[in-house]
Structure formats: structure tokens, C-alpha cells
Amino acid sequence: MADASASTGQSQRKSFFQTLELDTRLLGMIGAFAVVCIMFNLLTDGRFLTPRNIFNLTIQTVSVAIMATGMVFVIVTRHIDLSVGSLLATCSAMMAMAQTQVLPGMGFELNSPIIAPIAILVGVLTGAIVGAFQGYIIGYLGVPAFIVTLGGLLVWRNVAWYLTTGQTIGPLNDTFTLLGGISGTMGELGSWILGVIAVVAAGFAIVSARRARIRHEFPVKPMWAEFALMLVAAVLILGFVWILNSYDVPSRVLAQRFEASGTTMPEGYTEGYGVPYSVLLLIAVAVVMTIVARRTRLGRYIFATGGNPDAAELSGINTRLLTVKVFAIMGVLCALAGLVASARLSFHSNDIGTLDELRVIAAAVIGGTALSGGMGTIYGAILGALIMQSLQSGMAMVGVDAPFQNIVVGAVLVLAVLVDIIYRKRTGAA
Amino acid sequence: MVDRSGTPLVEMKDISISFGGIRAVDHVSIDLYPGEVVGLLGHNGAGKSTLIKCLSGAYRQDAGEIFVNGEKVSIENPRDARDHNIETIYQTLALADNLDAASNLFLGRELTTPLGFVDDAAMEAETRKIFQRLNPNFRKFAAPVSALSGGQRQSVAIARAVYFQAKILIMDEPTAALGPQETRMVAELIQELKRQGLGIFLIDHDVHQVKELCDRAAVMKNGELIGVVDVDQVSTDDLLAMIIAGKKPEHLAA
Ligand SMILES: Nc1ncnc2c1ncn2[C@@H]1O[C@H](COP(=O)(O)OP(=O)(O)OP(=O)(O)O)[C@@H](O)[C@H]1O
Ligand SMILES: [Mg+2]
Numbered sequence: 001m002a003d004a005s006a007s008t009g010q011s012q013r014k015s016f017f018q019t020l021e022l023d024t025r026l027l028g029m030i031g032a033f034a035v036v037c038i039m040f041n042l043l044t045d046g047r048f049l050t051p052r053n054i055f056n057l058t059i060q061t062v063s064v065a066i067m068a069t070g071m072v073f074v075i076v077t078r079h080i081d082l083s084v085g086s087l088l089a090t091c092s093a094m095m096a097m098a099q100t101q102v103l104p105g106m107g108f109e110l111n112s113p114i115i116a117p118i119a120i121l122v123g124v125l126t127g128a129i130v131g132a133f134q135g136y137i138i139g140y141l142g143v144p145a146f147i148v149t150l151g152g153l154l155v156w157r158n159v160a161w162y163l164t165t166g167q168t169i170g171p172l173n174d175t176f177t178l179l180g181g182i183s184g185t186m187g188e189l190g191s192w193i194l195g196v197i198a199v200v201a202a203g204f205a206i207v208s209a210r211r212a213r214i215r216h217e218f219p220v221k222p223m224w225a226e227f228a229l230m231l232v233a234a235v236l237i238l239g240f241v242w243i244l245n246s247y248d249v250p251s252r253v254l255a256q257r258f259e260a261s262g263t264t265m266p267e268g269y270t271e272g273y274g275v276p277y278s279v280l281l282l283i284a285v286a287v288v289m290t291i292v293a294r295r296t297r298l299g300r301y302i303f304a305t306g307g308n309p310d311a312a313e314l315s316g317i318n319t320r321l322l323t324v325k326v327f328a329i330m331g332v333l334c335a336l337a338g339l340v341a342s343a344r345l346s347f348h349s350n351d352i353g354t355l356d357e358l359r360v361i362a363a364a365v366i367g368g369t370a371l372s373g374g375m376g377t378i379y380g381a382i383l384g385a386l387i388m389q390s391l392q393s394g395m396a397m398v399g400v401d402a403p404f405q406n407i408v409v410g411a412v413l414v415l416a417v418l419v420d421i422i423y424r425k426r427t428g429a430a
Numbered sequence: 431m432v433d434r435s436g437t438p439l440v441e442m443k444d445i446s447i448s449f450g451g452i453r454a455v456d457h458v459s460i461d462l463y464p465g466e467v468v469g470l471l472g473h474n475g476a477g478k479s480t481l482i483k484c485l486s487g488a489y490r491q492d493a494g495e496i497f498v499n500g501e502k503v504s505i506e507n508p509r510d511a512r513d514h515n516i517e518t519i520y521q522t523l524a525l526a527d528n529l530d531a532a533s534n535l536f537l538g539r540e541l542t543t544p545l546g547f548v549d550d551a552a553m554e555a556e557t558r559k560i561f562q563r564l565n566p567n568f569r570k571f572a573a574p575v576s577a578l579s580g581g582q583r584q585s586v587a588i589a590r591a592v593y594f595q596a597k598i599l600i601m602d603e604p605t606a607a608l609g610p611q612e613t614r615m616v617a618e619l620i621q622e623l624k625r626q627g628l629g630i631f632l633i634d635h636d637v638h639q640v641k642e643l644c645d646r647a648a649v650m651k652n653g654e655l656i657g658v659v660d661v662d663q664v665s666t667d668d669l670l671a672m673i674i675a676g677k678k679p680e681h682l683a684a
Contacts, residue, residue: 212551295547297540300529304537307526314488314524315538316509374528 025368025423029383036387040394048394051247055273057386057393058244059181059344062278063088063337064356065385068363069289070333072381073326075364076306078373079138079145081327083152084334085356087130089160091331092338095123096169096348099176116175123335130156131331132324139323153357161350170347180343184277188245191274195241198283202233244279245272278340282382285336290378302326306373362409363388366416370424388412432466432645437500439464439629440598445484445494454480455491456653462598462629467620469644469661470633471673477653478633479521482600485631486518487511498598509538517596519587521603521633527576531568532557534575535590560589564619565612580607588616592623599623599630605639617643637669651676 040048047053067084074081099119104110134152138145171177178184186194206226213220249271258265293299305312305319313319337356342348367384369376391412395405438461447455455477462468470478484491487508496503498514505511511518525534532553540548541556554571561568565585575583584607591599601620605613620630620643634640640647641661649656649672657678659668668679 216551216555218551218554291547297542297548300533300537300540300548304526304529304533307528308524310522311524311526311534312537314486314508314518314520316507316512317538374526 026377026380026383028423029367029380029387033383033387033390036390036394040390040398043398044394048397051243053393053397054243055182055247055276057389058279059276060393061382061385061389062181062276062282063341063344063353064359064363064389065282065382066285066337066340067330067333067356067360068367068381068385069285069378070330071360071364072289072367072369072376072378073293073302074145074330075361075369075371076373076376077302077323077326078306078309079323079326080361081134081145081149081152081330082357082361083134083149083156084330084337084360085353085358086153086156086160087127087331087334088338088341088353088356089350090130090156090163090338091123091127091335092342092348092352093160093163093169094126095119095176095335095339096172096342097163098122099173100169111174113175115173119173119176120335120339123339124332127331127333127335127338128328129331131334132328134331135324135327138327139320157354160352164348164350166350168347168349170345172342172346172348176339177343177346179278179281179340180346181276181278181340182273183343183346185244185273186275186277186280188272188274191241191245191272194275194280195238198237199234202237203230206230206233241275244276245274247273249273278344281336281340285333286378286382293378298322298325303374306375308374358413359385359388362413362416365413365420368420370420371417432463434463434466436463438462438497439466439499440485441497441500442481442485443495443497445481445491445496447480447484447489447491447493453653455484457494458650458653458655459494460648460655460658462631464597464627464629465624466646467624467630467632467644468658469640469647470631470650471635471637471640471647471669472650473673476650478650479602480653481650482518482602482631482633485511485598486516486520486600488518488520512538512594515595515597516600517591517594517598518600519584519591519602519604521606523583523587525575525583525586528574530554530574531561531571531578531586531589534586535560535593537590539594556593557589560593561585564589564592564615581609581612584608585612588619592619597628599628601630602633603635604632605634605636613639637666637673640669641666649673657682 037049067088071081071084099115100110103115103118108115130152134148137143137148185191206229210220210226251265251270254269254271255265293302301312301317301322304315305317305322309319338353341352345352363385364376364381365371365384366387367377367380367382369381388409392405392409395408400408440462441459442461443459445455445458446453458477458481460468460481470482472478480489483489484494485496485505487505487510490506496505498516503510503514505514505516526537529537532550535557536553541552543549558571565582568582568585570578570582575586578586584604588604591601605616608616617639620632623630632640632644644661646658647661647664647669648658649669651673656672656676659672659678659682663682664679671677671679
């Protein structure tokens with residue numbers, strides 16, 4: 001009897017989620033993430049889920065998450081990129097050298113407003129060129145991506161070393177470091193405005209998708225399901241903004257700010273940090289990459305090639321050029337990640353991005369990107385990066401020894417793939 | 431009766447191609463007229479698929495020339511073939527398993543919105559329309575094609591060829607995975623397309639089917655062309671003899 005009632009309960013819940021057309025695997029990941037957070041929150045007596053720690057977790061995740069979105073495309077096309085951590089270092093070194101040595105040598109002050117844009121451009125171009133070059137060797141010359149990027153792992157790490165002669169390069173330009181996290185945030189008002197814009201955009205996306213289906217006379221979800229989705233999106237977005245706004249700037253810092261502007265701080269004045277610019281950059285990357293994946297030919301061809309390279313080729317897709325494009329995108333994202341990572345430290349260090357290839361690949365895979373190709377989502381990879389970072393920070397807070405931290409992270413990666421394989425077998429998705 | 435007085439739609443002259451030491455296709459010449467179905471017969475590994483892949487752009491012939499509407503063309507890749515209105519249904523059903531029927535149907539030629547984004551809703555609508563005609567029972571428009579049966583996958587491949595209004599259609603064992611009813615549907619489709627003036631190369635192991643659907647049959651063995659015969663002038667036994675013995679029947683040999 002108990003069995004029967006349990007199973008009907010399950011089938012009802014299933015149909016509930018089916019009505020919402022939510023991806024069960026996404027729900028699984030969110031569930032795993034929630035479990036990790038709650039577990040660490042209990043183990044740390046509530047220190048894990050404070051605004052301060054959530055803020056830190058967010059800015060620590062950005063760099064890996066940016067690269068993970070690109071790794072989705074790489075793995076979807078059945079390749080791998082082991083060079084991302086090293087390429088990040090080369091891009092970071094190029095940007096650091098440009099702003100501290102080359103441009104000042106040409107007569108620009110370190111903090112002149114023109115420095116940051118030029119330095120970023122240099123980094124992005126470096127990433128694009130190196131990525132395209134590796135993509136060319138893979139796509140046109142036929143050397144497996146595993147080998148090309150394994151070589152790249154060594155090459156670009158040491159190109160970075162050569163460029164900086166192994167030294168730490170800093171301090172960096174003030175505008176540049178705004179993208180590092182705590183050094184550049186939108187403030188409370190700006191963050192609320194961003195939140196409202198995001199909610200409106202989400203609502204607009206849901207409505208326009210529905211309109212398109214009605215126009216072509218396809219079945220649509222019931223209205224309550226659309227509203228429920230919209231409500232969940234609004235709560236998540238505004239909740240996130242609220243948490244980041246609740247992390248107050250220390251009064252010492254605020255007092256300095258008032259002093260600098262020649263006024264004194266009113267009694268009891270507080271101000272929250274709000275959304276960091278680096279997170280804004282990640283959101284922008286995520287939106288663009290999702291649009292590329294779902295709404296452009298490039299994205300369609302990336303997934304088709306991953307699903308069946310021969311079919312893609314026979315359908316007239318230039319799969320070699322596609323490989324070059326995918327790796328060039330990966331390179332650009334490495335540059336953006338390098339920007340965020342070095343800005344967060346406010347200097348370039350010789351070991352920047354070390355072992356990031358592991359974190360990035362793990363994030364993509366935990367986020368549901370199938371190593372057999374053809375399957376993966378951008379939001380999944382970002383969530384994967386967040387789960388990895390939560391595990392690592394949580395263990396550090398609990399006081400787990402460093403070797404055990406790494407052992408757990410490595411084991412979780414393998415376990416995630418195993419769970420994924422079992423899940424796919426169960427649901428019959430190849 | 432097919433009118434063969436004008437210029438042929440396709441003329442493949444003296445095509446040869448080798449893989450390593452194996453001559454997969456050895457000096458084969460074959461032509462195709464508008465409104466004609468030419469069957470390609472031969473045992474496994476005879477070189478049928480390889481020959482037509484030179485026309486569809488999947489392979490590049492080592493020697494020989496291809497003419498479309500009397501003009502010499504150079505087909506380097508599948509895109510060139512499409513530019514000459516040549517569509518192919520491959521034996522291996524070149525579909526991306528992870529994408530749905532509509533995405534596969536339009537792969538490489540997506541419909542886009544004015545802003546240049548792929549228009550999935552429009553593509554799904556067009557796909558529903560064409561399936562209404564080809565396979566009215568088909569419902570799985572949202573599922574990836576890996577979730578379809580062999581026959582349903584085949585109908586996706588056929589829909590793709592038909593939708594883009596091919597002038598020259600290559601069908602490599604299109605009914606291999608189909609049940610009797612679906613096979614009949616493909617046969618009717620071939621006859622309809624033939625009436626519309628398409629030229630069709632049909633590779634098939636079933637000599638009865640070839641006799642029923644085709645105007646001429648070309649028989650290959652070990653990469654060589656044994657002969658091209660008018661199906662009305664031969665019996666199925668004659669065709670079988672050609673395939674097995676590799677010789678033209680006595681009464682046509684002269
Ligand atoms: N890509 C390739 N590389 C090497 N050899 C090949 C290749 N493609 C075909 N061959 C060889 O060429 C010959 C002809 O093959 P093909 O696929 O054209 O045969 P077929 O007549 O289509 O046979 P079937 O009826 O089994 O489909 C065979 O000996 C095959 O092994
Ligand atoms: Mg064949």
C-alpha cells in the first residue's frame with residue numbers, strides 16, 4: 001500500500017515538473033548545490049550562508065565560470081582544452097605588461113583612462129589569436145585537441161613566464177582592477193536597477209517564446225505554469241541582488257571615502273556592496289554564449305557537429321573552420337577570465353590560473369556537458385563552477401586539510417560523471 | 431517513356447576512385463535524364479555508394495568528369511552539390527542524433543529571423559507541413575532524432591531531400607529500414623517526384639523494386655560497371671544474373 005501511494009505521488013510530481021517544462025537535470029544540480037550549501041552552513045554554525053561569504057563565493061567563481069562557458073562548446077564538439085589555465089596566464093601577462101611597461105613607456109600614465117581599454121583589447125586579441133592557432137592545428141592539420149592543448153599547457157604557461165621574467169607585475173591600473181570583484185561594485189541602487197531590468201528581460205523572454213509558439217499554433221504551457229516560472233525567476237534574481245546588497249562596506253572604508261570627498265560621514269551610515277562588475281561581466285558572457293548556443297547558426301553547427309561530425313560535414317558545414325572558431329572563442333574567454341583573475345589580485349602573478357584547466361573542465365562536466373559530445377548547457381557549466389567553488393571554500397572554512405580538499409574535489413569530478421552516466425541510462429538520453 | 435533526346439541532367443564520365451590499393455570505382459560512366467529513375471545494383475562493396483558520393487560531394491573522384499545539364503562542374507564538397515540542386519539520402523542517414531527533426535531537416539540551411547537568429551518556430555512549422563505529406567503519423571517533433579525509429583529517421587532524411595526541391599535526387603537504400611507500408615509510401619513518393627521531372631539515382635538491393643520503380647538499371651561489380659539496361663527489356667532473373675555473374679544477358683550482349 002505504501003508503495004502504491006509513493007509511486008502515484010511521484011508520477012504527479014513528475015507531471016508537475018513536466019508541465020513547467022523544467023529540465024530535471026537542472027533541478028538535480030540545484031538540489032545538489034542546495035545540499036552542499038546547507039551542509040556547510042550547518043558545519044560552520046551559519047557562517048557559510050552569510051551575505052559576506054556568498055559575495056566572496058560569487059567573485060571567486062567568476063573567472064572559472066567564464067571559461068567554463070567556452071569549455072562547453074569545446075567539449076560539445078568532442079574536443080578538450082587543457083591549456084586554458086596557461087592561456088589565461090599568457091593573456092594576463094600580456095595585459096599586465098601592456099599597462100605597466102609598454103603603454104607607460106609610450107608616455108601614458110599608469111592611471112590614464114586609455115590604459116585599461118587598450119590593455120583589455122591586447123589581452124582579448126592574444127586569447128583569440130592563440131585560440132584560433134590551436135584550433136587551426138586541430139581542425140586543419142588534424143592533430144588531436146588533447147595533444148595540441150597538452151602541449152599548449154606547457155607552452156603558454158612558460159610564454160607567460162618569459163614575458164614577465166617570472167616576476168609579479170603590479171599594481172595594475174585602477175579602472176582595470178574595477179573588474180576584480182570587491183574593488184568594483186554597482187552599489188545598492190545600481191544593483192536594484194540591474195535586478196529589475198533582469199526580471200523584465202526574463203518576463204519578456206517568456207512572453208515572446210509563448211507568442212512565437214501561439215503564432216505557429218504549437219501547444220503552449222498553461223498560463224499558471226508561465227506565471228510560476230516568471231515568479232521563480234523574479235524571486236531568484238531579486239533575492240540574489242538583495243543578498244549582495246546586504247553585504248555592507250566596512251565603515252572604515254566608507255569613512256575614508258567621505259574624507260576623500262571632503263565631507264564627514266553621517267552617524268550610523270551604511271552602504272552595501274551590491275553586484276560586482278565582474279559578476280556583471282559573467283552575466284553578459286552567459287547571455288551572449290546562451291544566445292550563440294541556441295539562436296545562431298554557429299551554435300546550431302557546434303551542436304550538430306558534436307552529435308554527428310559526418311552528418312554535419314555532409315550537410316555542408318565547414319567543420320574545420322568551426323573548430324577554429326570554437327577554440328578562438330575559448331581563447332577570448334580565457335582572456336576575460338585572466339582580466340578578472342588579475343584584477344581581483346590587483347597584480348599578475350606567475351602562477352595565476354594554475355590548475356584552472358581542471359576546475360573548468362570539472363565545472364562543464366558537472367554542469368552536464370557530455371564528454372561524448374553534442375550535449376551541454378551554458379547555465380549548467382556556470383552552476384557547475386559554483387558547486388566546485390562552494391565545495392572548495394566550504395571545506396576551507398570547515399578546516400579540512402589542503403590535501404583532503406583536493407582529494408574530495410577530484411573524487412567529486414569522477415562521481416559527477418558517474419551519476420551523469422547513470423542518469424542518462426535511466427532517462428534513455430544517449 | 432522517358433525522353434532521352436535532350437541533354438542529360440547528369441552525366442558522370444569515366445569516374446575512378448581508389449582507397450589505398452582498392453579500386454572502389456573503376457572507369458564508370460553513367461547518365462540520368464529528367465523524369466528518370468536509374469537504379470544502381472550490385473553486391474555489397476561493389477562501389478555503388480562510393481560512385482554516388484562523388485556526385486554528392488562526400489568524395490572527390492581521382493579521375494573522370496561530371497556534367498550537370500551539359501555543363502562541366504567541379505563538386506568539391508557537399509555545399510557544391512547542393513548548389514547544383516543535388517540532394518542525397520545517405521545509406522547511413524547522415525543525421526545529428528542530438529537534434530530534433532526540424533533542426534536536422536534544415537541543417538546547414540536554417541531559416542533565420544530578420545536579425546539573423548535561427549527561427550526554430552518557423553522551421554518546426556515547415557517540418558510539420560512536409561511531414562503531413564510524407565508521414566502523417568509522425569508526432570515526435572520535439573524529440574532528438576536518436577529517439578526515433580529507423581523508419582522515422584529515414585523519413586527525416588527523405589523530407590530533407592524533398593523540401594529543398596532537388597532537381598537531382600540520390601537515394602542510397604532509402605527503404606532499407608522501412609516496413610512494408612512505409613516502403614510503399616517511398617515508392618509512391620519516388621513516382622510523384624519522377625512525374626515532377628526530377629532525376630533520381632536509386633540504390634537498392636531488391637531487384638523487384640528496381641524493376642518496378644526504375645526506368646534503367648546499372649549493375650556494378652568490383653568497382654566496374656557491368657552494364658546499363660532498360661528494365662523493360664530484362665527479367666528479374668536477368669538482373670540477378672548480371673549482379674552475380676557480372677555479365678550482360680545474352681539477348682542484349684550484342
Ligand atoms: N572511406 C573508405 N575507405 C576505404 N575503403 C572504402 C571507403 N569507402 C568504401 N571503401 C571500399 O570501397 C568499396 C566499395 O564500397 P561501397 O560502399 O561503394 O559499396 P556499396 O556498393 O555501396 O556496398 P553496399 O551494398 O554494402 O552498400 C568497398 O570495397 C569498400 O570497402
Ligand atoms: Mg552502399
